[in-house]
Amino acid sequence: MSPPLRRLLIASALIAAVIGLEVGFESIVPDAAWRQLALFAMVNVVVALSLNVINGLAGQFSIGHAGFVGIGAYTGAIVAGNVHVWIGGGSEALFKNSFLVMPPALIAAGLVAGLFGLLVGLPSLRLKGDYLAIVTLGFAEIFRLVIATAQTGGAAKSGVAGALARLGGQNGYAGPLDNGVPQYAGPFWIFGTVVVCATLAWRLKFSGWGRALRALREDEIASAAVGVDPTRYKVTSFVISAVGAGIAGALLSSMRDGNPTVQPDQFNFAYSFDAITMVILGGSGSVTGSIVGGVFVTFTVKMIEQLQGLESVQALKVAHPSLDLNALRMVVYAAVLIGLMILRPEGLFGERELFRARRRARVKAPVLTEKGAES
Amino acid sequence: MTTALELRSVSKTFGGLRAVGDVSFSVPEGVVFGLIGPNGAGKTTVFNLITGVYKPDLGGRITFAGTDVVSRKPSQIALLGIGRTFQNIRLFGQLTVLENVLVACENRRRAHLGSALLRTPLFFRDEEEMTARALELLEIFDLGTMADETSTSLSYGNQRRLEIARAMMLGPKLLLLDEPAAGMNYGEAEGLKKQIRWLRDKFHITVILVEHNMQVVMGVCEEIHVLDHGETIAHGTPEEIRKHPKVLAAYLGEEEPEGDAAEAPPATSSPEGRDDGGDPQPPGPAGEAEGGHVAPETAELS
Numbered sequence: 133m134s135p136p137l138r139r140l141l142i143a144s145a146l147i148a149a150v151i152g153l154e155v156g157f158e159s160i161v162p163d164a165a166w167r168q169l170a171l172f173a174m175v176n177v178v179v180a181l182s183l184n185v186i187n188g189l190a191g192q193f194s195i196g197h198a199g200f201v202g203i204g205a206y207t208g209a210i211v212a213g214n215v216h217v218w219i220g221g222g223s224e225a226l227f228k229n230s231f232l233v234m235p236p237a238l239i240a241a242g243l244v245a246g247l248f249g250l251l252v253g254l255p256s257l258r259l260k261g262d263y264l265a266i267v268t269l270g271f272a273e274i275f276r277l278v279i280a281t282a283q284t285g286g287a288a289k290s291g292v293a294g295a296l297a298r299l300g301g302q303n304g305y306a307g308p309l310d311n312g313v314p315q316y317a318g319p320f321w322i323f324g325t326v327v328v329c330a331t332l333a334w335r336l337k338f339s340g341w342g343r344a345l346r347a348l349r350e351d352e353i354a355s356a357a358v359g360v361d362p363t364r365y366k367v368t369s370f371v372i373s374a375v376g377a378g379i380a381g382a383l384l385s386s387m388r389d390g391n392p393t394v395q396p397d398q399f400n401f402a403y404s405f406d407a408i409t410m411v412i413l414g415g416s417g418s419v420t421g422s423i424v425g426g427v428f429v430t431f432t433v434k435m436i437e438q439l440q441g442l443e444s445v446q447a448l449k450v451a452h453p454s455l456d457l458n459a460l461r462m463v464v465y466a467a468v469l470i471g472l473m474i475l476r477p478e479g480l481f482g483e484r485e486l487f488r489a490r491r492r493a494r495v496k497a498p499v500l501t502e503k504g505a506e507s
Numbered sequence: 508m509t510t511a512l513e514l515r516s517v518s519k520t521f522g523g524l525r526a527v528g529d530v531s532f533s534v535p536e537g538v539v540f541g542l543i544g545p546n547g548a549g550k551t552t553v554f555n556l557i558t559g560v561y562k563p564d565l566g567g568r569i570t571f572a573g574t575d576v577v578s579r580k581p582s583q584i585a586l587l588g589i590g591r592t593f594q595n596i597r598l599f600g601q602l603t604v605l606e607n608v609l610v611a612c613e614n615r616r617r618a619h620l621g622s623a624l625l626r627t628p629l630f631f632r633d634e635e636e637m638t639a640r641a642l643e644l645l646e647i648f649d650l651g652t653m654a655d656e657t658s659t660s661l662s663y664g665n666q667r668r669l670e671i672a673r674a675m676m677l678g679p680k681l682l683l684l685d686e687p688a689a690g691m692n693y694g695e696a697e698g699l700k701k702q703i704r705w706l707r708d709k710f711h712i713t714v715i716l717v718e719h720n721m722q723v724v725m726g727v728c729e730e731i732h733v734l735d736h737g738e739t740i741a742h743g744t745p746e747e748i749r750k751h752p753k754v755l756a757a758y759l760g761e762e763e764p765e766g767d768a769a770e771a772p773p774a775t776s777s778p779e780g781r782d783d784g785g786d787p788q789p790p791g792p793a794g795e796a797e798g799g800h801v802a803p804e805t806a807e808l809s
Contacts, residue, residue, distance in 0.1 A: 139626075332624055339623030339630070340613045340637075347599040347610040354597035356581035357558060358590070358611035358677055368620075417601075483601060 154320035168389040174322045175384045177426035180410035181333045182376025188417035190369045191349025193265045197407045199272030200377035202399030204241035208382025209394045212237040213307035216314040230316040237382050245378020253370035280396040304393035312392030317383045333419045415479030420486035511536040511713040517567035526552045528737040539714045541728030549737040550717040559584040590674030591683035598658040605654040608641040611676035648672040681713045688720040700727045
């Protein structure tokens with residue numbers, strides 16, 4: 133089969149699968165809580181895939197990824213909410229309307245997050261060392277706190293303060309009419325985005341670009357010595373990473389069965405940390421690893437939360453009121469991570485990929501007339 | 508002959524330490540040029556200055572084929588056509604041998620990021636051409652069978668050759684080799700000598716060689732520049748260098764029978780100059796006093 137034909141077939145199969153999920157998702161997963169979890173896992177996969185570009189491939193440690201997801205979530209919610217009102221979407225988010233709402237929301241979220249990525253990355257990636265980690269962490273917290281602490285009382289504010297006030301502060305943003313962000317992102321959009329992002333991440337990794345990024349991660353001086361400009365590659369990959377995070381954010385805020393308000397505390401440091409865990413756990417640099425890591429971490433975190441609801445645990449809490457259950461959750465989570473790091477220090481896949489045979493050098497070297505100087 | 512590379516009063520100080528002091532030399536196009544000196548003489552610093560890893564102190568000028576190098580970034584300098592290897596091998600560890608070489612043509616490809624993401628025909632054609640060229644180079648350096656192995660799994664000698672192959676993939680006009688013979692035995696060093704000459708003739712490049720192994724330096728270099736403590740002490744053909752009193756003093760730290768001892772640099776580096784007596788023949792008349800020191804080391808090398 134010729135490559136274009138094969139590509140066409142795979143693409144149509146994937147489109148059919150995504151449409152099938154849109155139609156049949158509720159009958160496959162009847163429980164709304166599980167549906168929400170499954171979609172959230174897919175959003176996290178997009179988050180992990182995007183973080184993998186800068187953390188895994190380029191080897192630059194960014195620990196504020198939640199900030200870019202948050203920017204995307206707010207941008208997406210604002211665009212989706214306003215387009216929804218503008219087209220007169222009514223109280224229900226219809227699938228046919230989602231084609232009018234989701235594309236602008238996703239694009240705007242990606243662009244705005246990418247712009248902030250450029251602003252953050254340009255100064256900090258020129259420096260050597262761990263400055264990126266510090267700057268990204270600071271940026272994510274600044275973003276969260278600026279929104280969380282905005283004054284929401286008093287309607288007649290203008291300018292920046294007014295715009296911030298309309299984001300709802302600590303209580304969250306619930307669309308332009310304050311009746312919830314329309315939840316257009318169903319399985320079609322979320323699974324579809326996962327497919328597109330995974331394809332792009334894969335192609336990025338297995339191209340000259342990905343090779344240059346990995347070379348940069350291994351040795352910056354040597355890659356500069358063969359003409360790879362570290363700053364340019366790092367900044368571009370950081371922006372790509374931010375765009376991906378922004379798109380994931382837009383999916384999150386419009387997610388069907390999800391939370392209809394976007395709250396700043398969704399994007400705290402713990403979420404950034406989860407994103408790093410997904411990448412490292414799956415195998416830094418591995419695209420399939422990020423997918424598995426995203427799903428794994430989402431479900432593990434959920435399972436541990438479920439554990440808290442167990443009767444025996446609740447009884448324990450009654451017996452010992454001083455016990456902090458939240459701390460207990462972190463202890464279990466940490467234990468799981470430590471266990472995995474002992475068993476597989478390089479992550480589940482290392483840098484390798486699932487479903488990928490070792491690439492043989494397919495092009496045969498031309499026969500040389502003179503061979504080396506060894507003769 | 509035109510000049511490939513020119514350094515004019517280049518200095519570099521790190522804090523209070525003067526690593527390179529007022530060094531000037533020019534390298535004619537097409538020669539194999541040796542840059543030698545005892546350990547700590549500043550040879551690698553000179554390489555780092557040429558490739559932009561360090562910037563020279565104010566006033567120093569480095570030009571490559573008439574183009575100013577000092578104001579450019581290392582990656583830009585590389586793209587001007589200066590390839591290099593490193594004293595402590597710097598390969599891309601997790602990448603395969605083939606990928607290591609392919610990185611060096613990243614900036615020459617016509618298919619850019621968009622093409623790669625859309626997997627256009629141009630992307631595939633590009634990738635195929637690059638791979639073919641890379642495999643050809645690997646074949647030249649006898650690494651063809653190891654193309655798919657991780658570069659860290661190669662033996663030391665193969666890693667050194669891979670570094671040269673990677674530098675050649677850049678399509679350089681000037682190749683800087685930093686101790687390519689380190690850790691090689693006599694036979695391997697002989698092979699390296701031939702390989703360097705062959706590379707120069709086949710690709711029409713200029714080669715600058717930093718090397719301690721005198722068997723290689725004397726055998727392959729047509730012009731030699733000697734540094735000690737960051738300063739030029741001699742410049743000339745291998746024959747001239749071999750007999751140069753200051754060079755002998757720098758390497759062997761002997762009091763000079765001619766009475767040069769006063770101007771000769773202090774003999775701090777003599778214990779490190781382990782390979783330097785690797786002169787195939789005993790030195791000429793000026794070196795009589797050193798004959799006794801050279802002979803045992805010659806015996807060890809051959």
